Amino acid sequence: MLLKGHPACRNVLSRLLGWPGFGMSCSGTGRGSYGWQRPRRGIHTSCPRSTMMPSWVIDHYGNNDVLRFTETMPLPIIHYPNEVIIKVHAAGLNPIDISMRSGYGASALDMKRDPIRIKTAGSEFPMTLGRDVSGVVMECGLSVKYFRPGDEVWAAISPWKQGTLAEFVVASVNEVSRKPRNLSHIQAASMPYVGLTAWSALKDVGGLNQDNCSNKRVLIIGASGGVGTFAIQLLKAWGAHVTAICSQDASALVERLGADAVIDYKSGSMKEQLQKLPKFDFILDSIGGSTEGWAPGLLNKWSGAKYITLVTPFLVNIDRLGVADGMIRNAMTFGAKSLKYLCTGIHYHWAFFSSNGPSLDEIAELVDAEKIKPVIDQVFPFSDVPNAFEKMERGHARGKTVINVFNKK
Ligand SMILES: NC(=O)c1ccc[n+]([C@@H]2O[C@H](COP(=O)([O-])OP(=O)(O)OC[C@H]3O[C@@H](n4cnc5c(N)ncnc54)[C@H](OP(=O)(O)O)[C@@H]3O)[C@@H](O)[C@H]2O)c1
Numbered sequence: 001m002l003l004k005g006h007p008a009c010r011n012v013l014s015r016l017l018g019w020p021g022f023g024m025s026c027s028g029t030g031r032g033s034y035g036w037q038r039p040r041r042g043i044h045t046s047c048p049r050s051t052m053m054p055s056w057v058i059d060h061y062g063n064n065d066v067l068r069f070t071e072t073m074p075l076p077i078i079h080y081p082n083e084v085i086i087k088v089h090a091a092g093l094n095p096i097d098i099s100m101r102s103g104y105g106a107s108a109l110d111m112k113r114d115p116i117r118i119k120t121a122g123s124e125f126p127m128t129l130g131r132d133v134s135g136v137v138m139e140c141g142l143s144v145k146y147f148r149p150g151d152e153v154w155a156a157i158s159p160w161k162q163g164t165l166a167e168f169v170v171a172s173v174n175e176v177s178r179k180p181r182n183l184s185h186i187q188a189a190s191m192p193y194v195g196l197t198a199w200s201a202l203k204d205v206g207g208l209n210q211d212n213c214s215n216k217r218v219l220i221i222g223a224s225g226g227v228g229t230f231a232i233q234l235l236k237a238w239g240a241h242v243t244a245i246c247s248q249d250a251s252a253l254v255e256r257l258g259a260d261a262v263i264d265y266k267s268g269s270m271k272e273q274l275q276k277l278p279k280f281d282f283i284l285d286s287i288g289g290s291t292e293g294w295a296p297g298l299l300n301k302w303s304g305a306k307y308i309t310l311v312t313p314f315l316v317n318i319d320r321l322g323v324a325d326g327m328i329r330n331a332m333t334f335g336a337k338s339l340k341y342l343c344t345g346i347h348y349h350w351a352f353f354s355s356n357g358p359s360l361d362e363i364a365e366l367v368d369a370e371k372i373k374p375v376i377d378q379v380f381p382f383s384d385v386p387n388a389f390e391k392m393e394r395g396h397a398r399g400k401t402v403i404n405v406f407n408k409k
Contacts, residue, residue, distance in 0.1 A: 051075055055166035056385045057126035061103030064393070067386045073126065076162065076170040079116055081142035083172050086153060089185035091164040092132030093401045094193045094226060096353075098393050100129055100159065105315035107323065112160035130165035130403070131156050134179055134188035144173050152179040154364075156192035158355045164189075165385060165403065177360030180367035187374040190400035193353060194226035195363045195372075198234055201284055201308050201351035203359075208282065213238035217278060221295060222286035223259065224250035225397045227310065229375040231284055232257045237371035243277065245270070250398055257375070274298055285309040292337075301345030312350040375399030382406070 055073035058066045076085055099105070106124070113124055137151040147153065155176040157164060179188045202208045208216065218235050222228045223244030235242050236258035244251075244259035251262040263273050271294060279300040285291050288311025299305035313333060318326030334350060341348035366372045377399045380388040385403060392401050 053167035054382070055126075055128050056130075056382075057128050058101055059125045061101065061106065063102070064386050064389050066101060067389060068126075069383075069385070070126070073128070073166060076166075076168050078139060078141045078170065079114065080172065082144060082174070083141045083170050084137050084144055084147055084153075084176060085139040086133055086135045086155070086169050086171060086176070087138050088133050088164050088167060088169055088405045089135040090133070090189035091130040091403045091405050092189040092191070092193060093388055093392050093403065094131055095392065096131065096159060096193075097129045097163075098389060100127075101389065104319070105159065106319060107326070108315050108318040109160040111323065112158075114161070117162070128163040128166050128169075130163035131159060131193045132189045132191070132402075133157065133164040133169055133171075134183075134185040135169075135406075137176075138168065141173075146173060147176065147178075152185075153177060154179040154188045154192050154360065155357070156196050156353070156355050156360075165382075165405070167406065174357045175355045177357045177364055180364045182368060182370070183374060186379055186402050186404060187376065190226075190374045190376050190402050191230065191363070191367070191372075192360055194230045194400065195234075196356055196359055197227050197310065197351070197353040198231040198284075199356075199359050199363065200354045201310060202231060202234060202282075204354070205349050205351040206282060206284075206306050206308050208235070208238060208240070210238045213240040216240045216281045217243070218282045218284065219243045219245065219274075219280045219295070219298060220259075220284050220286075221245045221265075221291055223254045223262075224399075225286065226375075226400045227284075227286045229254070229257055229399050230372065232259050233372040234366070237366055240282075243274075243280070245274075247396075253375070253398055257373075279305075281305050283307045285311065287311065296341055296344070296346050296348070299346050303345075304347065305345075306347045306349060307341065308349045308351050310351055312352075314350065314352070377401055379404055 051074060052072045053075050054071045057068055057070055060066060078085060110124060118124060134154045137147050137149050137153055140147060153176045155171050157169060157171055157175060218240045220228050220231050220242060223232060224246035232242050232244060232254055242259050243261040244254040245263045245265050246254055247266055248264040254262055263270055280298050281300055283295050283299060285295060288309055296307045299307060314330050317329045321329055338348045377397055378391060379402045382403055382405045388401050388403055
């Protein structure tokens with residue numbers, strides 16, 4: 001299923017060589033632009049001579065007031081030969097954008113940020129948030145063979161990089177994938193981050209796939225949000241039996257997406273209802289907190305059943321304790337919990353979003369086959385990003401919030 005010669009494979013050499021500050025255009029006249037020069041912009045560029053672009057940035061961490069619109073963010077530059085510049089047509093928002101705006105993960109992410117950018121700017125600011133993008137490739141680094149300028153692509157950009165709430169964003173090719181043909185940019189921007197998170201949790205960590213799900217009973221806690229609505233569809237595409245936990249007003253939505261059983265967590269009798277059901281083989285928990293206390297008890301013990309949570313203290317521990325102590329605390333917390341659950345016959349795991357073009361290729365196939373559809377809660381214009389953040393922060397998502405950055409379709 002994976003495309004042969006995907007850039008994730010072909011760019012290994014250039015990543016190992018890691019030539020910083022070396023980039024070469026493959027658009028326009030074909031003459032390369034090396035080193036620190038600004039990339040030449042192709043014919044799709046709205047303002048070819050501009051060296052600035054519109055962007056939403058933050059200059060320090062805080063509440064929604066820190067969001068600032070500027071038309072003078074420098075155009076991004078290709079620093080590495082495996083990078084592409086994407087013109088952003090639409091950008092999806094995720095809870096991590098709200099958290100990062102407030103400083104979540106800053107200590108760990110700072111270590112991963114591009115030292116060239118930090119050195120140039122003097123700090124991680126101005127920082128552009130937004131992880132999801134659907135757009136068009138404008139410029140390719142020297143070693144990029146898989147994409148060409150003009151390709152329609154989608155991606156979820158790693159959180160230590162500049163984000164997608166801007167006219168242009170730089171991504172490495174192993175983060176990028178061709179956009180599903182049957183989706184608009186708005187629809188496509190709603191999926192990569194939540195899709196890759198669900199993929200990582202269910203497939204990479206949980207070991208589920210299209211060949212082993214037909215006899216599996218899966219419980220999704222937090223089924224009505226971005227991750228949940230994607231996970232229901234992925235699991236149904238793989239043939240699993242899905243029980244979804246959500247608010248009563250979201251039950252029609254999750255049933256439409258294929259959930260076989262729906263439990264209202266506000267009904268008061270949720271735990272009794274769940275205990276009456278046959279035991280589960282797998283739980284995906286995107287709510288965390290007190291759910292860890294009772295949900296694992298719903299699993300089939302001593303049968304390889306897995307409890308996978310997306311809500312972990314991983315970055316918070318590093319923020320609070322520093323890298324070394326934070327990692328020790330993470331290892332101790334995870335080790336103690338997994339041992340405790342293992343003694344009761346359950347496998348306990350943490351799962352994380354992972355930016356991954358090849359996985360997005362596989363997701364695109366499922367989307368093209370109409371096995372997974374976008375679930376969009378609300379679309380905001382680019383001028384309205386602060387309201388989109390406020391909406392996200394109020395919670396109660398029913399699918400995804402998307403920003404129309406430059407979308408004509
Ligand atoms: N580990 C990682 O790398 C990773 C990656 C992605 C996401 N996450 C985390 O996973 C969580 C979900 O992400 P998301 O993008 O799906 O968020 P989201 O789109 O905001 O959705 C959250 C959903 O959960 C529902 N909900 C709230 N309390 C609930 C409860 N007790 N039981 C069942 N449903 C409940 C909300 O609706 P109602 O309040 O109306 O019920 C909402 O529909 C977030 O905490 C996020 O930070 C982690």
